[in-house]
Structure formats: structure tokens, C-alpha cells
Amino acid sequence: MTSSSTHVVLGGNGIVGRETVRALLDRGLDTASVGRRPASVDGVRNIRADLLDAGAVKRAVAGADVAYLTAGLPYSARIWGEQWPVIVRNAIAAALAHGTHLVYFDNVYAYGRVDGPMTEKTPIRPTSRKGRVRAGAIDLLDRAAAEQGLVRTVARSADFYGPGATTSVFNTYAVDRIVAGRAGSWLFNGDQPHSMTYTPDIGAALAILGTQPAARGRTWHLPTAPALTGRRYLELAGGSGRIMGTGTIRLGALVNSGARETLEMAYQYTAPYLFDSTAFETTFALAPTPSADGIAASLDAARAARPAR
Numbered sequence: 001m002t003s004s005s006t007h008v009v010l011g012g013n014g015i016v017g018r019e020t021v022r023a024l025l026d027r028g029l030d031t032a033s034v035g036r037r038p039a040s041v042d043g044v045r046n047i048r049a050d051l052l053d054a055g056a057v058k059r060a061v062a063g064a065d066v067a068y069l070t071a072g073l074p075y076s077a078r079i080w081g082e083q084w085p086v087i088v089r090n091a092i093a094a095a096l097a098h099g100t101h102l103v104y105f106d107n108v109y110a111y112g113r114v115d116g117p118m119t120e121k122t123p124i125r126p127t128s129r130k131g132r133v134r135a136g137a138i139d140l141l142d143r144a145a146a147e148q149g150l151v152r153t154v155a156r157s158a159d160f161y162g163p164g165a166t167t168s169v170f171n172t173y174a175v176d177r178i179v180a181g182r183a184g185s186w187l188f189n190g191d192q193p194h195s196m197t198y199t200p201d202i203g204a205a206l207a208i209l210g211t212q213p214a215a216r217g218r219t220w221h222l223p224t225a226p227a228l229t230g231r232r233y234l235e236l237a238g239g240s241g242r243i244m245g246t247g248t249i250r251l252g253a254l255v256n257s258g259a260r261e262t263l264e265m266a267y268q269y270t271a272p273y274l275f276d277s278t279a280f281e282t283t284f285a286l287a288p289t290p291s292a293d294g295i296a297a298s299l300d301a302a303r304a305a306r307p308a309r
Helices: 015-026 056-060 077-098 129-148 169-179 197-211 229-236 246-253 257-263 277-286 292-307
Strands: 007-011 032-037 045-048 066-069 101-106 152-156 159-161 185-187 196-197 220-221 242-244
Touching: 007 015, 007 056, 015 197, 015 292, 032 056, 056 077, 066 077, 066 197, 077 101, 077 129, 101 129, 101 197, 152 197, 152 277, 159 169, 159 197, 159 292, 169 185, 169 229, 169 292, 185 196, 196 197, 196 292, 220 277, 229 292, 242 246, 246 257, 257 277
Parallel strands: 007 032, 007 066, 032 045, 066 101, 101 152, 152 220, 159 196, 185 242
Antiparallel strands: none
16 A cells, blocks of 8 residues: 555544554555544644544545544443444445445453453453443444455454553553552552553554555454553552552442443453464564553653643
């Protein structure tokens, strides 16, 4: 694919969208960011559209060689169930209408509870409401590929973190609290290994998947550093921190919707959460950023974003 190709990032205002836009622009590619608000990345074309509006999405994708669906929704199983299938169907319809390659950014919720490392061959067996929504989206993509000829590539990451990743659990509970002079926190169990993917690595990897013909039509795990324990992540962030156990989170769930939504995903923290990205790393020669470096960069960005006193 040459630099004359056109790339459209659906959901370009979120952290993964912004990192994808930056990676595409770094490659010299004609790139547009699609969202309800203007993009915050310099040099990108803006397309204002609501991804819940099928016509708006179709117009936004017109002329694009590749579209990247990187949108996020509020962390609510109800909202996911209502809105995510609509967004995915709209993206599929737009890609089919214009012959556009659709790169779909996903998480691992559809795998459910996994005994051992998660790989691209791990079966889809969701064990949560949010996981079932994600599994349904994969089914929509697979059926569109098999029955209508959709060209799609699925890209998965583990839990993500990174500079400016305001929707990241680690950023919220550890990075931001430490920068504010408070103790960082880890959820449920700090002694289990847990994989985390660095958001700039996600953007760089998505740009590869959208520009390398050999990547098309497959599922890829994006480059992710070796898993560390929650306690070790907190140490790298500058302190021992504290562990928010199940009892604390259940108590918080009485008054906090985020805590309520987190409870069904507790299995990701109470057992090893191991994400294997060997296939991508060896195929495309892109190594993940070491966790120590990624956490340091995340802390620096959080400090820079704090208002001056």
C-alpha cells in the first residue's frame, strides 16, 4: 500500500484512535479522524460524524482504503449491549459499500476465563455480559466476511495503559493517583501476573495491520510486554501502593457504577491474565515497549497534564 492510500479512524478522539492517527501520520498517510468532536492530533483531517448514524458512517468512510474501528463507549454493559452492535453494523455496512478494509480493534473479553496464555487460537467463550457483547461483534464480522466478502482484520490487546489513557484502569487507579501524591491501587489481587499493552504500541501495530497485505483477514494479538504482577507494576510507578480487594470493591459498588461494572471482570485479576503476542512480534518485527519505560512515559504525561499551581 502506498502513501496515496486513504485511512479513516472511526473513533479518532479516544486514546487508541489518537495513537492510531499519530502512527498513520508518521507513515505519511492521508488520514482522517472521525468523531463527534474535532480531533486533537495536529495534521489530521477532521470528519464530524456520530458512529451510531449509519448514513454518517457511510459518508465518512467514502473513498477510504482502510477504516480502523477504535471507538470506545462508557464502561457499562447496558450501553455496550445497546450501542456496540449498532456501531459495528454501521462500520461493516460502510466498509462493504466502499470496498474498504476494516481493521477492528478488540479486547479479550470475548475469550472469557482462560486457563493459560491467551493466543489468537483461544476460543471465543465469554463469561460476562460485556464479553458476550464483544463475542457478538466478532460474529457479525465473521458472517459479513463469509457471506458478503467483507475484508476485515481483528486486532486484540490486553488491558491497556499509556500517556493520556484516561480510560485505562491502571492510569486511573495507579498513575493518576501517584502523580496526585496519593497511593496507587491495584484491583482484587496484586500477586497474579497480568499483561498490559502500551497504547503507542497499539497505534503502531494497527498502522501495520492496515498497510501490510499479509495481515489481512486474520486475528492478531498486538505487541505486549511480558506480564508482571500488580505489585510490581505499582513498584515501577514509584511505590508499593495498595490492593483493593473484592470486599472493598463490593462496598464501592453500592455507590459507584464503575465499581459495579468491574465486579463481573474480577476473574481477569484473581487468576493469571497472560496475553501472548508472539505471532505479531515475529511476523512484523515490532517489539513491545518495556513496562518500565511505558510506565515512566505515562507518569511524565500525567505530570505534564496537571494544572500549574
